[in-house]
Amino acid sequence: MSLNPRFQAITERIRERSRGARRAYLDGIEAMHRSGPLRGSLSCGNLAHGFAACGPGDKARLRGEATPNLGIVSAYNDMLSAHQPYESYPETIRAAARALGATAQVAGGVPAMCDGVTQGRAGMELSLFSRDVIAQATAISLSHDMFDSTVYLGICDKIVPGLLLGALAFGHLPAVFVPAGPMPPGIPNKQKAEVRERYAAGEATREELLEAEAGSYHAPGTCTFYGTANSNQVLLEAMGLQLPGSSFVNPGTALREAFTQASVERALRITALGADYRPIGRLVDERAIVNALVALMATGGSTNHTIHWIAVARAAGVVLTWDDMDALSGIVPLLARVYPNGEADVNRFAAAGGIAYVFRELLDAGLMHGDIPTIVAGGMRAYCDEPRVADGALAYAPGVAASADEAVVRPASAPFEAQGGLRLLRGNLGRALIKLSAVKPEFRSIEAPAVVVDAPQALNRLHKAGALPRDFVAVVRYQGPRANGMPELHSLAPLLGMLQNQGRRVALVTDGRLSGASGKIPAAIHVTPEAAHGGPLCRLRDGDIVRLDGEAGTLEALVDADEWAARPAAENTTPPAWDIGRNLFAVNREVVGRADQGALSISCGPPQHDGTNWWEYDSEYELDGPAAATAPHDSKDA
Template identity: 75%
Template sequence: MTALHPTIAAVTARIIARSTHSRAAYLAQIRAARSAPPARAHLSCGNLAHGFAACGFQDKATLKAAHAPNLGIITAYNDMLSAHQPFEHYPELIRDAARAMGATAQVAGGVPAMCDGVTQGRAGMELSLFSRDVIAQATAVGLSHDMFDAAVYLGVCDKIVPGLLIGALSFGHLPAVFIPAGPMPSGIPNKEKAAVRERYAAGSASRAELLAAEAASYHSPGTCTFYGTANSNQVLLEAMGLQLPGTSFIAPGTELRAALTGASTQRALQLVAAGEDYRPIGELVNEHAIVNAIVALMATGGSTNHTIHWIAVARAAGIVLDWQDMDAISAVVPTLAHVYPNGQADVNHFAAAGGTQLVFGELLRAGLMHADITTIAPGGMGDYTREPRLDGQRLHWVEGAVTSADTSVVRPVAAPFEPQGGLRLLDGNLGQALIKLSAVKPEHRSVTAPAVVVDNPAALGALHAAGALPQDFIAVVRFQGPQANGMPELHSLAPLLGMLQNQGRKVALVTDGRLSGASGKIPAAIHVTPEAARGGALARLHDGDVISVDGNNGQLHVHVDPAELDARPLARDTTPAGQSLGRNLFALNRAVVGRADQGALSIHAGPLLADGAPWPFGEVYPASAG
């Protein structure tokens, strides 16, 4: 076995040390929740009768007998989201697969699934980040009936998978298997789509042209094919061993996809406490698995959103992960994939060139991933270098690619696209932030220019239309953090800034908001912490202040005398109040939400203290904990 890289070993060790008490408390709580199987045997007759009242004769007889496992299905199905529309018929496939094993399966509950692609630039984006926490709570509600011995989770996109994970970890004594839907077929080339967007931003393409390009990109059931948050979710789930190997990018509506759904069901039922291979999710998601996920994120140039989401996921398992850990991992993990927005290929091209099997194999052989984690697959991480095949009715796994079929898309560790990973931590007198380097050309990674300060993303477009933007500038878009307005994604700025950069102008973005997982090209210091609404330095900036965004050296600095900066009054958000459109329902979330670098949680995730109070994640832990 290859020795683990010393930096990966050191980061893992410090996460374990930092999490000692909270992880022990979490494990104690989930182990206490485990009861003699099956779970429903402990219900009263009235409870149980309610639980199977709607079932057919066969399932009702099985549930009455209380000797076989019952599988809960948590689904994010809706037929507006292309990525989730294929889930419509999964419950019946899962029920059939469970019956074939003498077991049962029931839809335990549904969770909301909103699409950032629909809400970009709209008021609904202010609900987006908080939807993750609602999904976690809805997952817990679905599992609360104590009817289930394991669960399968149907979700793909943005906040949905992190929310499902957080909810699943709150029932960490139950085995869990995630089942994806797969990507849609490739549409028009990404370069062509981006060009139409930028021409539209410049006023040289019509709305009809833009809509035709977008409709040719997003055109059928399945996940959008760029490497944004949805597809990053799938890679990270495999890196943690929570999906069957090689299942992420199998197209929906195929026989192989259906066979894998059945196999996922069977595997979930094999992992229950009544069997001989009990593998609860709370024990699988340990510090090693979390590190594997971050390694995979960096190696593939994945979504910036996961610098928030995986901190929250880790906390749900009693693990304290931070941006410094991510930065240290990124410094030693090479970039092995170029998938849009980091390159021109999409995830279908990525899978054809070698996909996760090739990337994981390279990382394992280089000692950059933990090979010893327990996964839902019997053979651990070694199984994740294999890919599924269907020969007639026989589903089996074969060894995946060991060499790239297209080195413009996937490369080996020995000849990477870059020696470091896709993300970098920025630090300076404006706070801490993150920058995605994998999609930014080297000549654009460091920009020093005067600030153009706005409190509303739309104001930047208005300044451009008025010809009021300087030749070179750094757009400071503030009051976009979790507490201000729910931290919406600002992907709608990308076409404008990309067009200006194409003109030879030096531009960058500094914001306490988020960018889409599909964003790139422009150097962007995002998730700035502390945010402006919490009195961060962004609230003291003026137009014309010279700012440096230096991705090469990890610096975010405003060139203003410290005494002068401190003496300036804090600005107030000037954005006019808009229509509620549901935002009023999330006022409490905005009031209590944590910082971006702590997962931007508006709920408590993780263990509780003995008196039922939330665990105080931070530098100081209770002496009696654990």
């Protein structure tokens, strides 16, 4: 199937823009590759330290340099339900490697915080920065020159993007991501949301709320809604970095075990020691990045990836922008309805055809690059098959030819919507993003007075005091990367959802983030430039009329232009907090870049010859017409 011309043109634009950065990146990983398996260049003392704790068999192989050594980077902890199954994976991986005549060692661990636990808490201010810490911890894990290939044990929100950033810094090494799967279905997500909204209205007790939450989050595995964690899995398959069909297989099953075994075998077969060398830095090019974004749009995935995948792309020398995402969303149909964009959980999505069905539809429509190199043979068509267990090993069969449940997944010829779920907003309030796929058409635009607060808790207090207008736009500012680490504001969703249920018109505008589980209300998020950096949100006042139009792509304060220009910035009224470790991230807040440039607090990607950074590229230079001037800002603030 030939590619859609508009799709091909977007990819070519990204490729041309990235040409210099990509070349520099590939030259760098090629230089690392030419050094050969680096374990061979270690001194005797270095190498002896590296295998001192190994058993006799592993030690003999590591001394001989004849077989690959697999580095395991793990985000295991047993507080995260998604990561608890990883406790036993290292021993399984070591045993599988030994059975193949190779070795495996845990290279290191990376932190893994749970946004579900920290929602609405001070700890959420560490969440986004944890991605960059994970990237650095991954680099430290791989810094010993002991490994010929790598496997990554991580699933959740910032963890996969952080692992990817670290892996791409060691782009000469092959990398296979190994998921652990979702928990089985609990109570329906819609029922859980209804209890949350009744609790916000004072109509349900805390005991009822806890019972509903515990019935939803009830077992090992990822949460079953289609948030950032499960979006991560779809994007990894779209980039060809984990085995086809491995994302949504429940923990503790024979198929899950077969996937782990097969992942080890694949990671060992694609090293530079063999004839099928597939380093991650060569696999992740502009086509793989575009595939990931197409999968995100077609399935209505998490808005967090509009930040993370810009960072991931630039780590591989690919310069990606929000404009590219908006353009892709304009041509990619919405093929899935998974909560919060529908009522189904990811288990039901997988049963209806899941990733294999969606990818086949996109490939047949010319909206996915099928010829990209992946960790397996066959390109992206291999990801259209469904996994099985045959004689105790992983096998594949052709994927379903038709959706098993068109309430959950549909063909490209009859999508839920003709365009994807994301829209870029522009106006005198800056640039922002909105996830339209989760919002009913009748709620996608609003014109109402602003209620301006500098912390989400202030909005809850206004509601309890009965001080909120009937219809309003909640503007929660000073929530950007520089202000406080850009926390998710999902704790506001029950309140605003309840008010919308009452027939009131409400919306959210913020320079913060929303959880991948958020939906229902119109929300302009990731507003840039952020208020803490002099962005337009700091000029808004209570009662200003704000127009948010998701379909038209506009975000405006309807204030006289002269008055608007003369207004001084409002001071942030939220006192600085230094408890529970937030003081340790003061430097991150000082140096972090803009949301539309990946919100990076670490260097990422190859430097230019003049010493500036590729990730400081300003996408607004590509805009046409008057929108290009609506939100000017300094392109060198990263």
